[in-house]
Amino acid sequence: MAAVKIVNFVKRFGEVTAVNNLNLEIYEGEIFGLLGPNGSGKSTTLLTIATVYKPTSGDIYVFEHSVSREGDTVRKFVGIAFQEPKAMWVDTPYELLLWHAMIVGYTSHEAKNVVKETMERLNLWEHRKKQFYQLSGGTRKKLEIAKVMIQRPRLAIFDEPTAQVDVITKHALWDVVREMRDNGSTVIVATNDMFEAEKICERIAIMYRGELRTLGSVKELKDQVPGGDVVEVSFEGDREEAKDALLKLDGIGRYMLGNDKIVAYLNKGEERAAEIVSALMSAGIKVKRIMVQEPTLDDVFFYFTGARLGEG
Amino acid sequence: MDLMGDLKALGLLVRWDLTRMWRRRMFIAMRVIWFTVQVSVFGLALSAMVRFRGVVAHSIDYYHFYLFGVYTSMLFSISVSNAYEVAEEFEEGIIEYHLSLPIKRSILSTGRALGGGIAAFIFTLPMYAIVLTLLGWGSPLALFASLIAALIFSVGVVGLVLSIVLSVKSGDATDILFGIIDAIIIRLSTIFYPAVVLAKIAPYYYAALANPISHFVDLLRTLFFFEEYKILAVTDPLLMGCYLLGFAAGLVSTAIYIVERKLEGGGWR
Ligand SMILES: Nc1ncnc2c1ncn2[C@@H]1O[C@H](COP(=O)(O)OP(=O)(O)OP(=O)(O)O)[C@@H](O)[C@H]1O
Ligand SMILES: [Mg+2]
Numbered sequence: 001m002a003a004v005k006i007v008n009f010v011k012r013f014g015e016v017t018a019v020n021n022l023n024l025e026i027y028e029g030e031i032f033g034l035l036g037p038n039g040s041g042k043s044t045t046l047l048t049i050a051t052v053y054k055p056t057s058g059d060i061y062v063f064e065h066s067v068s069r070e071g072d073t074v075r076k077f078v079g080i081a082f083q084e085p086k087a088m089w090v091d092t093p094y095e096l097l098l099w100h101a102m103i104v105g106y107t108s109h110e111a112k113n114v115v116k117e118t119m120e121r122l123n124l125w126e127h128r129k130k131q132f133y134q135l136s137g138g139t140r141k142k143l144e145i146a147k148v149m150i151q152r153p154r155l156a157i158f159d160e161p162t163a164q165v166d167v168i169t170k171h172a173l174w175d176v177v178r179e180m181r182d183n184g185s186t187v188i189v190a191t192n193d194m195f196e197a198e199k200i201c202e203r204i205a206i207m208y209r210g211e212l213r214t215l216g217s218v219k220e221l222k223d224q225v226p227g228g229d230v231v232e233v234s235f236e237g238d239r240e241e242a243k244d245a246l247l248k249l250d251g252i253g254r255y256m257l258g259n260d261k262i263v264a265y266l267n268k269g270e271e272r273a274a275e276i277v278s279a280l281m282s283a284g285i286k287v288k289r290i291m292v293q294e295p296t297l298d299d300v301f302f303y304f305t306g307a308r309l310g311e312g
Numbered sequence: 313m314d315l316m317g318d319l320k321a322l323g324l325l326v327r328w329d330l331t332r333m334w335r336r337r338m339f340i341a342m343r344v345i346w347f348t349v350q351v352s353v354f355g356l357a358l359s360a361m362v363r364f365r366g367v368v369a370h371s372i373d374y375y376h377f378y379l380f381g382v383y384t385s386m387l388f389s390i391s392v393s394n395a396y397e398v399a400e401e402f403e404e405g406i407i408e409y410h411l412s413l414p415i416k417r418s419i420l421s422t423g424r425a426l427g428g429g430i431a432a433f434i435f436t437l438p439m440y441a442i443v444l445t446l447l448g449w450g451s452p453l454a455l456f457a458s459l460i461a462a463l464i465f466s467v468g469v470v471g472l473v474l475s476i477v478l479s480v481k482s483g484d485a486t487d488i489l490f491g492i493i494d495a496i497i498i499r500l501s502t503i504f505y506p507a508v509v510l511a512k513i514a515p516y517y518y519a520a521l522a523n524p525i526s527h528f529v530d531l532l533r534t535l536f537f538f539e540e541y542k543i544l545a546v547t548d549p550l551l552m553g554c555y556l557l558g559f560a561a562g563l564v565s566t567a568i569y570i571v572e573r574k575l576e577g578g579g580w581r
Contacts, residue, residue, distance in 0.1 A: 050412045051412070052408050052577040053576050053577055054576045071417065072416045075414045075415070076414045079414075086406060090335070091335075095331075103414075151414075
């Protein structure tokens with residue numbers, strides 16, 4: 001069963017089309033990354049999954065329940081940490097989380113325990129009695145995340161959870177996300193941070209201007225970038241012969257030739273390393289060393305979004 | 313379905329509004345002080361000057377009339393001031409937070425209407441106590457019935473507030489609309505003039521007759537001073553009670569409809 005199934009989802013705000021005909025499936029038990037530059041429609045999609053927004057057309061199914069028609073049911077499964085921390089002015093962090101814990105279903109006794117435990121884990125305990133305006137940006141963000149940790153929903157949504165958060169806390173939050181998944185939750189994370197996506201997400205969708213650009217595992221996406229892998233061969237022998245031997249192979253894009261080194265850009269470099277070595281050897285070139293580098297997820301991101309920025 | 317869960321959520325939503333009201337206790341305290349000044353100084357001065365002689369056969373103490381009027385206008389204003397709170401909540405994203413919680417939308421809207429109503433009711437209790445101390449506490453039944461009526465009235469007003477604020481979704485529109493509602497609707501009622509006096513100006517009279525505020529304030533008057541007000545009130549007490557109940561039920565239902573069917577996050581102007 002899909003945890004989330006997005007079908008022909010369109011969301012407009014007046015003239016602005018925030019999401020344009022999105023189709024996407026998120027599997028139960030995975031950590032799914034939603035990537036895209038600012039304004040690409042990530043938050044809009046997540047808020048509609050959480051039933052805060054209503055689809056303009058199309059629908060989204062959460063554990064097979066429609067967000068348009070069965071919102072009350074969908075909400076039982078979903079917890080969301082908003083991009084902008086919410087609901088903080090009314091009371092102190094402790095009181096707010098306590099109220100939150102009770103409204104998501106804990107008894108008041110259980111609530112006290114789970115709130116304390118969660119606040120301690122995120123180093124929020126010392127801030128429990130402060131007023132909202134006294135809290136730093138990162139602390140507010142952690143409070144927002146604490147709500148979902150407390151709720152332990154079947155579908156946990158984090159909208160840019162580690163924006164504004166320091167490196168140490170980032171790692172702690174990634175652990176939290178993995179733990180939630182290990183405890184049975186499906187997790188969706190929206191992020192602009194490629195490193196974060198690579199670190200925790202099993203599959204990734206890249207959105208651009210409200211549309212899905214690509215979808216797959218980190219590995220799959222990297223392979224989609226043409227000439228994305230960098231293969232660097234150090235050799236002994238004639239450089240022109242080495243070059244000719246290499247260019248006879250399929251799918252070699254750009255290359256750079258040095259005296260004892262050749263650098264080529266191609267797909268699936270890892271798999272084709274052996275082929276390259278044997279081609280060079282049969283041309284009488286002695287291969288001293290071969291190195292394959294994957295494209296970074298940044299390259300992927302640029303390829304699917306930034307590369308097109310100039311066009312539109 | 314899960315009745316206990318729903319009731320618990322209702323309770324927590326009421327608690328939300330009480331907490332919010334508690335944070336505004338200074339504002340409330342100012343209102344209570346202003347109220348006390350009004351009823352003691354102006355009220356006594358006015359009632360010395362105004363008698364309804366010539367309007368009705370027997371003379372009526374305007375002070376009785378006036379005190380219930382001032383209390384009602386306070387309860388109404390404080391209930392209406394929820395509008396600004398809800399508007400603020402929208403701007404702060406609290407409405408979106410509430411929309412994301414694992415509770416039914418009907419419970420959310422009912423809870424907020426009850427919560428806002430109960431909060432306004434509780435915080436005007438000191439004023440009501442002052443009124444009754446000045447006028448006498450009446451029979452236990454009158455007291456009890458008046459309290460229930462006050463609660464129903466304020467829940468209805470907050471239902472109206474939620475319906476309007478969540479529909480217009482605009483800070484400016486909220487300020488303007490509720491400024492008008494607070495000022496005009498009170499005047500188009502029997503809060504400060506009895507229906508018989510208003511009868512001379514037809515549009516005014518009919519507006520006052522249809523106005524739930526008139527029904528509430530005249531119900532209070534009739535409950536405590538039946539003999540004086542049975543002829544003066546907009547209608548008889550039972551009808552006034554039903555009218556109030558209908559008003560509250562209608563507006564809470566409207567709020568439920570809007571929250572369930574229409575309301576979504578974003579789009580606040
Ligand atoms: N409530 C709203 N009313 C009007 N327009 C909106 C609203 N919410 C989003 N938009 C518009 O929809 C588009 C998508 O916004 P969205 O917030 O979903 O992007 P995002 O991918 O989350 O961006 P970011 O990385 O900056 O958070 C933007 O053009 C934005 O201006
Ligand atoms: Mg966003």
